[in-house]
Amino acid sequence: MHDIIGRQRDNWNHLLLHSTNSLTLAASVMAALAPAAPGVVALKASAGVLLASAAVTMAAVNKIQPSQLAEEQRNATRLWRELERDLRAALALGAPATTTKDDVQEAMDRVLALDAAYPLPLLPGMLEKFPKAVEPARWWPRRRAAQPKRSRSLGRRGSASGNNGWTQDLEEEMRGILRVIKAKDEQEFLRVGKLVLNLNRGLAVAGPALAGTAALASVFIGSGEAGAWASGAAVLGGALAAAVNTMEHGGQMGMLFELLRNCAGFYRKIQEDIEANLGEPNLERREGGEVFATKVALKLGRSLSDLKQFRKMASPSIRDEDIEEFAGKLF
Template identity: 50%
Template structure:
């Protein structure tokens, strides 16, 4: 402070001397230079840390005045509940483990299909060849006719038993179930990771994730005995791998959260299109695939059984003609039937149709759940939800709106499917 006072007094005295000299003589040009005394900076360097510490104290006092809710908004990580995070990570680890399990078991069951088909066809062709040779040497004296007959009959019976087991479990369909489960669990795993990264998970998020994991477990079970899905149901139903949505809110909110009357009408039309065209089409295809699979399942063991009977009656004088036909033709036709059924993976095709129908059913329920929710804050954001529906159907936003407009205009005569993805 003394240094500053000296500088100010020096300025005042200099100004007064300049003014007096200018008034006394206007002709003289006077150059006045003002010299400030040098200020020592050693004292300032000692003051800087104190100033900074005082500023930090002021900022801390101001931050302490902010309500906890606003503090959490400024730094979302501060509001994470450690118990909730621990539970989510436990579920995430279980989901990752299930992905690997379904992936490995799916590959195993796909190998079952290939190996069993190859083995059964090889056995059937061998039995057919033996039956043909036996029928050709019936008149040859000393030929090993009985050995060929017994071997052919035994191979036919073995092929029949293996076919019954294979047709019961449908390995190609089992492999498709595990592929679907692995894909859905990967999707759930990504969803949990995203929730942890960009939001503040709560206990309801934990319960929701837990229900989704258990729903996938029920839809696509791993074991075969006891809980295996019915491979030949009486009625084709869409696959259901999501938990039942429960909405209990009854309050109204003035904030529309991205929703409008036009968007709600658009979503209702999309539901109608998915119900009339997409889901119904895959249900119909699933019924056709199921009927074909049932017919092939009966035909394969029946033909190998007839082949076994024909082989047993070879060289019998009253039955030799039809026994030769059954012994040879039965095996040849059985090989063709097995190749169509299991080589063509008819069971996998049926499961694919059933899963596709389930996908459209899930979309319908998701849209209806949002439309029935009266609290707009509890809905998904309308614009984001519209984009998600468009992506799931393989369409742009403009194409999605055109489909809804066409459905509203044409009614039940609409010909275009809602999905372009599959």
């Protein structure tokens, strides 16, 4: 269903973009021809109606942001398929024999969190398109009450014996990665996301305003001395409105903002996974150290040997401002 609706809303974006631009440009041509045409009243009335219709259409489309809606559903489709693969893998490994109520509850929490993160309904219930604060997207459930911090050491440095694959070196690597993700990767996507949001907000206001101004100017076409400048104002306003609309929806600013939010959410999830493992005092209840390190490396687009360079980042003597490299290399 998410896949089908995502395709539908992507079609909406293309259809509404071309339809609105056609209305606006046709009205601009009419406004340009009106002063020299015998039927000036009919042309200016048609231009005014078309420009007013374009302004209303732009305002409605800017409110729902079809390209952002399509990106939401694309992400939802990907995450639902990932959840399905996880459950099928658990069943294939014979997990039902050891499944507990907590496992079932965890799976249900993931389903409900994903359903809330990417709603299907358009109105009401869709995500806010112009939020006051840019936050990472969240499609995973809130974790249970935090585990107490570790109080015992791992013993001999570099030893993995009896520690479920966890060593002091690995913990330092994970703490270094955690710090870099918080200071660099997530903040970079949120910063750029805020810039895109502000640009999109400005374009969303400018398009209908220009089309509305052009519609108002078309009323004065053919009215004595004001007719000449009114025609030019209507043509210029209509052309600029079409350009702004193309920049906003042809450039898919809403999709770009949603993409940046999801990238920030991707790094936020890695943070929480690392924090959950480091915060678990019982090493046997953690995910296997070597397996977990491999998963983190793959998500960041790095090799296991690349993770060692982050060990020094765990030191409090290094300031966040001095960190130059990003943790992720995929995007």
